[in-house]
Amino acid sequence: MRGVVYFIIVMLVASSLGCISEKIEKPDKKRIHGPKTKKIEEKRQVDSTRKRLGVVSGKWEQLNGMDxxxxxxxxxxxxxxxxxxxxxxxxxxxxxxxxxxxxxxxxxxxxxxxxxxxxxxxxxxxxxxxxxxxxxxxxxxxxxxxxxxxxxxxxxxxxxxxxxxxxxxxxxxxxxxxxxxxxxxxxxxxxxxxxxxxxxxxxxxxxxxxxxxxxxxxxxxxxxxxxxxxxxxxxxxxxxxxxxxxxxxxxxxxxxxxxxxxxxxxxxxxxxxxxxxxxxxxxxxxxxxxxxxxxxxxxxxxxxxxxxxxxxxxxxxxxxxxxxxxxxxxxxxxxxxxxxxxxxxxxxxxxxxxxxxxxxxxxxxxxxxxxxxxxxxxxxxxxxxxxxxxxxxxxGDTINAINPIKSGILSGTIVVTAVSGTEIAFNNGEEWMKGIDLRLGKEVGGGKLPGYPWCAVSPERRIEGKYDLLISTGYPSPFRGDGVFGIDTSCLVRGGRNCVKKLIGGPHYEMVISEGKLYAGNMDNGIDVLDLETMEVSKIDFGSGVPLIRKFDGKLFFETYEGKYLGDGWRWSGKKGKIYFYDGRVTKTIYEEYAINFSVNNREFIALTPESLVYKPDFLSEEEIRVKLPNKKYTDMAIAWEKGIIFLSTDGEGVFYTTIDELKSGGVRLKEFNNGLLTLKIRNLVYEDGYLFAGTRGYSVWRVKPSQV
Incomplete structure (x- = not known):
């Protein structure tokens, strides 16, 4: 990337990932505990006698950004x-x-x-x-x-x-x-x-x-x-x-x-x-x-x-x-x-x-x-x-995360962070913001070089009158200069100085903004909460790292991570963690095992584990369908809820898809979705505004507009 890269894209539909900012609705207290139903036993991937899966077509193209x-x-x-x-x-x-x-x-x-x-x-x-x-x-x-x-x-x-x-x-x-x-x-x-x-x-x-x-x-x-x-x-x-x-x-x-x-x-x-x-x-x-x-x-x-x-x-x-x-x-x-x-x-x-x-x-x-x-x-x-x-x-960048910005000053964009840095683009990747070519150095990390840049969100008003973008850095981090950083993008565009300031110290991963507060998942312990008006920092302590924090249906969800963060693919190989729902006062466990990724839509819950897909008709329900997946190195999941399609990425075999209906029926038959891709090493997926975006290892960002036949 030219020094370092910032990537943003105009997007309108909810992403499967976190790092989005929108107003949180009050939880439905009548359903806080959810229905108690018998857990459905694990199912194997569907055989060829099941109903035929509809064909999803489309050809991938490499975006002209993240150089x-x-x-x-x-x-x-x-x-x-x-x-x-x-x-x-x-x-x-x-x-x-x-x-x-x-x-x-x-x-x-x-x-x-x-x-x-x-x-x-x-x-x-x-x-x-x-x-x-x-x-x-x-x-x-x-x-x-x-x-x-x-x-x-x-x-x-x-x-x-x-x-x-x-x-x-x-x-x-x-x-x-x-x-x-x-x-x-x-x-x-x-x-x-x-x-x-x-x-x-x-x-x-x-x-x-x-x-x-x-x-x-x-x-x-x-x-x-x-x-x-x-x-x-x-x-x-x-x-x-x-x-x-x-x-x-x-x-x-x-x-x-x-x-x-x-x-x-x-x-x-x-x-x-x-x-x-x-x-x-x-x-x-x-x-x-x-x-x-x-x-x-x-x-x-x-x-x-x-x-x-x-x-x-x-x-x-x-x-x-x-x-x-x-x-x-x-x-x-x-x-x-x-x-x-x-x-x-x-x-x-x-x-x-x-x-x-x-x-x-x-x-x-x-x-x-x-x-x-x-x-x-x-x-x-x-x-x-x-x-x-x-x-x-x-x-030729290796992509860390693709982050749609759902609200705030930079609403309607996606920030994509990469090993070499970060860039900003608009129009689903058709146009790129000129003058943004950022890599966080040790001068903003307190004399220590920050680790991998991960998540990005944008506040409703400029923080301290300057910063319209927030970036988190975390593991891998050999020099430990990590934190949540405020970025003044207009300062970067005009080639100014002092465009970046560390707002919270420590390794962080995903973030969300809600009601004037930044919730930042601390990779070592809990959630750091930054009041964007007073700049005071408080802690929600869990005794373990909380790298994943999301908003779905206006509600907060997060996942803990127990163990070491091994390399830049630690999410794919995690062994222990739990997923929680947070109503602003108390937390409730909604899934007892580690998941690579999870998504909630109209209370329906889908999670990808290293070996399985999991479905719950209500995220507070005990009812669960678990389908064992073919043996692959899964890296991420994106869901086109309105189309009923689940996309899965792998490190070495590309992208696959199945349907929500197949998962609900207790079986999954994966189909390849790699037409046009020049790499099968896919690190992350985001479905947004009708496009599926793929962050790769060494080939930057690709996109496709899936259509069903």
Whole structure:
């Protein structure tokens, strides 16, 4: 995102999520205890003999907002076409030097991401998490090349490096992390011959290997075995005994080598061997980092470009969140001089164009691009001294929550929070608020960086005469600078200062505004209540965290959470909690188990647990229908009550739907609803104003307008 992102969309219908603000009606005291009826026993998913489920149609589209994200690979072709790829999936293409990008859309590219690319003649090759691909039209479209090795074609092994060797293509495949069981990733070496046959070769190392080449030399690198070379692909000799990573070979066969935890090395070719020099940044530590790339400038071998970070692509080692991360340039004459670095990890680099710029060590390439965290792609136009955002059209954020604003100053909008920040949009995502590009920093967190931004609400009047938007942050939160923050959006739009103020401390998740008070779910304990006039804070104490707090039918509901918040998907794996109804004086338990999500409409209650869907005809009733769901990793639920449709999202299998009538009948038969989606990693769902919105892992926000046939 440009720095950080705020996303809002015009919406008119009640959402399945919290974070909405509207007037609360007084509870119906006559029904406060609800009818007492016998609990219906659990049912299994319906079999094929049940009545046919109506078909829901629609095609998903990616919204043109929430740009940015964590990019891990960039490549420039000989003709200057650029490609960038996300570690979660997605490949974007640029024909104008990174000024704008377009995602590559084809049905078989679902959750595909590139590790490396290579050109042989007029053919582009790409190694990915789902096999080997080639393109004959400069990357506009791609075809999967069947290798004859099922474990490569199906993604069990990822193709992590490619190397042109005359007219042949060498490549390495490394076992995907989910199959390693904590062990180093098995690595294998292959060659695509001129006759298009693929052979597996014996490699000198077999753990997390990469291949590089410049004829007649081949190089194999492994952080477990070091760096080897060969001239025939059969006989190998070790030339550097370090934890080596990527290798760049220049026109003189000099080697530029990264390591894990031991800086970079330059190997000067002398005869049939290499003499090594270590390259390090004065005053910087070398531990807890993957030193990804060290490359000489294309027109000046004395100017070095470098990047490193704790984030791991396919290596077992990772220091994400605490490792040393920076990239930069400097002049080399046996030691690094006139170097300038920038904070952020950088995993790859691409040079663009033939223009030159003068530097302290002579002329150098003017334009270069690197892949970084949050800001996706950074570009320099002065030889590496200054960098700016270059990711217009790269919608690659990981979405935390999609929050419709139902009342208040920003009524008729949705705020979508993301790992990289937050953006604001209108018109169901058709238009975006200019000038809002926010990421909460440690300066507003009391010197500590806030954790993940989650919920957003808007007050009826500006708080303290300034703040028209409230944002909560919470776990995951390694630095604990969390709270509920007041945001002055007009201040942000005009580029002002002091636009943000912390109003409540501590980790919070969902919030609602009712009768002049903010109810904020505290992830550690209870509910914090902020009087928006006096700014006094009181506490509703429950002895456990209360991350979920909602309003349905004008009434307050909340859910407790017991246990640790593990990662950013803690809601999907929760084990213990309860759902309560709150009438302003006392609370009443309405569901005794943990739910990922729940919704109430005209007193009807539906909840999604990690294994089941649950229905109650009245939220205070003891009557309950529980239907066991197929085994999937469920992440969220959205309900189109007026259509009678329940949508469920999963992490890895996309979106499914069933009907309320099917649930009430005691059976559920899920149907896929993924037409048009380029990812099946869906983190959250919201049904609003006739649209279904999906927040994804690494593909920002998608929407569809479902219609029933």
């Amino acid at each position: 940015g994200g964590d990019m891990h690979f960039i490549y420039s072709t000989r003709s200057g076409v650029l490609f960038v790829s996300h570690g979660f999936g997605g490949v974007w293409r640029s024909k104008n030097g990174g000024e704008s990008w377009e995602i590559i859309k084809q049905e078989d590219f679902t959750d595909v991401y590139f590790y490396d690319m290579e050109e042989i003649g007029e053919v582009l090759y790409a190694g990915s998490n789902k096999g080997l691909w080639y393109s004959l039209d400069e990357g506009e479209s791609w075809t999967k090349l069947k290798t004859g090795f099922p474990e490569i074609d199906d993604g069990t092994y990822h193709l992590v490096s490619l190397a042109k060797y005359k007219d042949e293509l060498f490549f390495t495949a490394v076992l995907d992390k989910k199959y390693r069981n904590g062990r180093p990733g098995d690595g294998r070496l292959f060659v695509l011959k001129r006759d298009k046959t693929i052979l597996e070769l014996e490699a000198p190392a077999n753990k997390e290997i990469t291949v590089s080449a410049k004829y007649p030399y081949l190089f194999i690198s492994s952080p477990y075995s070091g760096l080897f070379f060969s001239t025939d692909g059969k006989r190998w000799r070790k030339i550097l005994d370090k934890k080596t990573t990527n290798v760049f070979v220049d026109g003189k066969y000099n080697l530029y080598v990264g390591t894990i935890g031991d800086w970079w090395y330059i190997g000067r070719k002398i005869g049939n061997t290499w003499k090594w020099e270590q390259v390090k940044i004065p005053g910087r530590k070398n531990t807890n980092s993957i030193f990804y790339f060290l490359v000489p400038d294309p027109i000046n071998e004395n100017r070095l470009w470098f990047g490193c970070g704790g984030v791991s692509r396919f290596y077992s080692f990772s220091a994400r969140g605490f490792g040393n991360s920076f990239f930069g340039v400097g002049c080399w004459n046996g030691e690094l001089k006139d170097w300038k670095i920038h904070s952020n990890y950088a995993t790859s680099i691409a040079f663009y164009g033939d223009e030159k710029v003068k530097t302290s060590c002579g002329e150098a390439t003017k334009y270069a691009l690197v892949t970084v965290g949050r800001q996706a792609v950074q570009k320099t136009m002065d030889g590496g001294l200054n960098w700016s955002n270059s990711y217009e059209g790269v919608f």
